[in-house]
Amino acid sequence: MPVRPTAALSALLTAALTASALTACGSGSGSSPNTLKVSYKQSTDNSIKVMDTYLAGVKKEFEKKYPGKKVEFVPVKAPDSDYYTKVQQLMRSPRTAPDLVYEDTFLINSDATSGYLKPLDPYLANWPDWQQFLGNAKASARGEDGKTYGVPDGTDTRGLWFDKRVFHKAGLPLDWQPRTWDDILAAARTIKQKVPGVVPLNVYTGKPAGERATMQGMEMLLYGTGDGTSDPLYDSRSKKWIAGSQGFTDSLKFVETVYKEKLGPDVSDALDPNYYTTVVGELMPQGKVGIDLDGSWLPQNWLPGSGRDWPGWSKQLGLAYMPTEHGQAPGKVSMSGGWTWAIPAKAGKPGLAFDFIRTMQTEANAKKWYIANSGIALRKDVAADPSYATAQPGIKFFTDLVSSTHYRPAYPAYPKVSTAIQEAMESVTTGDSSAQKAASAYDSTLKDVTGGQVVQK
Amino acid sequence: MRHSPGRARRFTRALPLTPAVVLILLFLAGPIAYCVYIAFTDLQLTGQAHSSFVGFANFRRAFRDSEFINAVWLTLVFTVLSSLVGQNTLGLALAALMKRASKPVRTITGAVVVTAWVLPEVVAGFLLYAFFRREGTLNAVLDWLHLPRQNWLFTLPVLAVSFANVWRGTAFSMLVYSAALDEIPAEITEAAEVDGAGGWRRMWHVTLPMIRRSIATNLMLNTLQTLSVFGLIWVMTRGGPGNKSQTLPLFMYEQAFQNSMIGYGTAVALLLLLVGSLFSVVYLRLLRTEV
DSSP, X not given: OOOOHHHHHHHHHHHHHHHHHHHHHTTOOOOOTTEEEEEEXXXXXXXXXXXXXXXXXXXXXXXXXXXXXXXXXXXXXXXXXXXXXXXXXXXXXXXXXXXXXXXEGGGHHHHHHTTOBOOOHHHHHTOGGGGGBOHHHHHHTBOTTSOBOOEEOOBOOEEEEEEHHHHHHHXXXXXXXXXXXXXXXXXXXXXXXXXXXXXXXXXXXXXXXXHHIIXXXXXXXXXXXXXXXXXXXXXXXXXXXXXXXXXXXXXXXXXXXXXXXXXXXXXHHHTOTTHHHHIIIIITTTTXXXXXXXXXXXXXXXXXXXXXXXXXXXXXXXEEOEEOTTSOTTOEEEEXXXXXXXXXXXXXXXXXXXXXXXXXXXXXXXXXXXXXXXOBOOBHHHHTOHHHHTSSTTHHHHHHGGGGXXXXXXXXXXXXXXXXXXXXXXXXXXXXXXXHHHHHHHHXXXXXXXXXXXXXX | OOOOOOHHHHHHHHGGGHHHHHHHIIIIIHHHHHHHHHHTBOOOSXXXXXXXXXXXXXXXXXXXXXXXXXXXXXXXXXXXIIIIIIIHHHHHXXXXXXXXXXXXXXXXXXXXXXXXXXXXXXXXXXXXXXXXXXXXXXXXXXXXXXXXXXXXXXXXXXXXXXXXXXXXXXXXXXXXXXXXXXXXXXXXXHHHHHTTOOHHHIXXXXXXXXXXXXXXXXXXXXHHHHHTOOHHHHHHTTXXXXXXXXXXXXXXXIIIIISOOHHHHHHHHHHXXXXXXXXXXXHHHHHHOOO
């Protein structure tokens, strides 16, 4: 089939033109005053419909309660970082801004600074249920200016998952609870020696793992250094980022030890962008991971209907909280993130949007949601409800961690700081530089990405 | 009676072109002009109340940024390896071989090669990821041959993604060259054969000069397409390990959308456009010179 090169060229041009025309026109909307537009993150996995099912139920309830009003969903099907980008672009213009968005707590400050979000304080003041939310949950949705920009719908905590099958073979106790970092390393060394063929200790690291490496890896270590009262990343008094801290170097040293002594996964596996999927989908169910420093949401992956059913997980896996560096007070450490429902500053129907939040956050609906998505309750009434605490093994363990958890310093520079942390981790993981050297490289990158807003500690 | 076309007539002749011109201005020139403007500001996607004009600061920053220099270098390596050397030569070789092959062989080869081309970039990326990963097909084959295995995406990331791009993009070159070869009059080839020219001589002295224009066009399209490859590399290595396969499009994405620095990312995009136009100028000159 002879094709003239020019024919191919014009075909390409036509395709390019069509594509740009389509994307440019796709966002136009004929918005009616009675239609509420709600944007949320739809799972990229077609078989997971947890949020869609839940929201459909709320929509039904809402439309019954407010006759004449309609809810229209604008789902965004994308991985986390692309979802943020898409929603930020939607919120930039009144023509495209939805009335309600699902917003990650760590972007609250950044997006509020950009003028994308509406302060919710006047609405919250008249909403009795707001009293039910835990203090640090409320804080996670508060901006630097003291105003609240979102209603959190749950959180997560982190800890150590360990495999009882592996521990049994290694002769380690099945009610394992390390008191210091050295205890963790000691257990990993025992596993390495006695149970060949398994990953003794998995700690996410490096840029390919992204925020997973920063939060489940570095920050779970870093927030367990020092006295546990002040933030080791950001000094809120001087509003500057912290450089040159001993805790940072110590945390990098831990990562270095894990990979240098081959206690962790093979370096090339650890730096594979899809490693998380391998860990939860293959290695853990097969009993090939001794200890995994990871989040409360893991069971989501093994529940019936997830495509990777693992009914035995709650019997085969044990849970231990992450200890502080030397076992100093408060003894345990956890990090929390979570999402909120927020109203864009350019939303057309903010009042109606808040009514939708109220419908989502009745005690019954909130409980339904926490249980459906393996989330951790932030409402005192739900947390105290026995039917919530027993809905899934592990819920109690992770809910109890909420009292000793930390939130990230979610300021506008945070995403860049996070990348700098991943780079430092990666260079000690590959052995390209020592913990000391990687820490000083981080200090200079930190200075660069925060515009010099750095303090030595 | 012959008139030189008057102004009115010229206008009516231009009239049917108007919709196309408007479309191009609206959807191509418009966004490009807007991009040029943004590249001179410190616009951020989030975390900023107002953006301001910063002159050439973004461009100065790029040239001082070692990661940018690294990305430019990797982009050139990737483009030369996968487009100039890989897709182009392999495409020509396939086209030449298929011309001599029997019809079933031609059909089957064509179908296989074109399938790789019509696959969405992301799907192709996952296929090649599965091929190169540690537990992947390539290592299984190496095991079977008793050869040492390794994690290709970790040890040789640029080579792996270049191979992926060759695998995916060769079909285009093959189609272009098949068309070009079909247009060479049979009598010329026969004349060369009668004169005693062997296969290689015929290729070098007859075929290549005759399809010179197709070569230039193909090189230009291939290069421009390869310069902007994103999905393939993103899926296979995400630019890693470290920055060892971070070409300009990935660097641009990281700056603009992960670090939210739209202004800087756009400046990098303009620089990428510049690299593309440099290549184009070279090819256009190649196209113009007469033999």
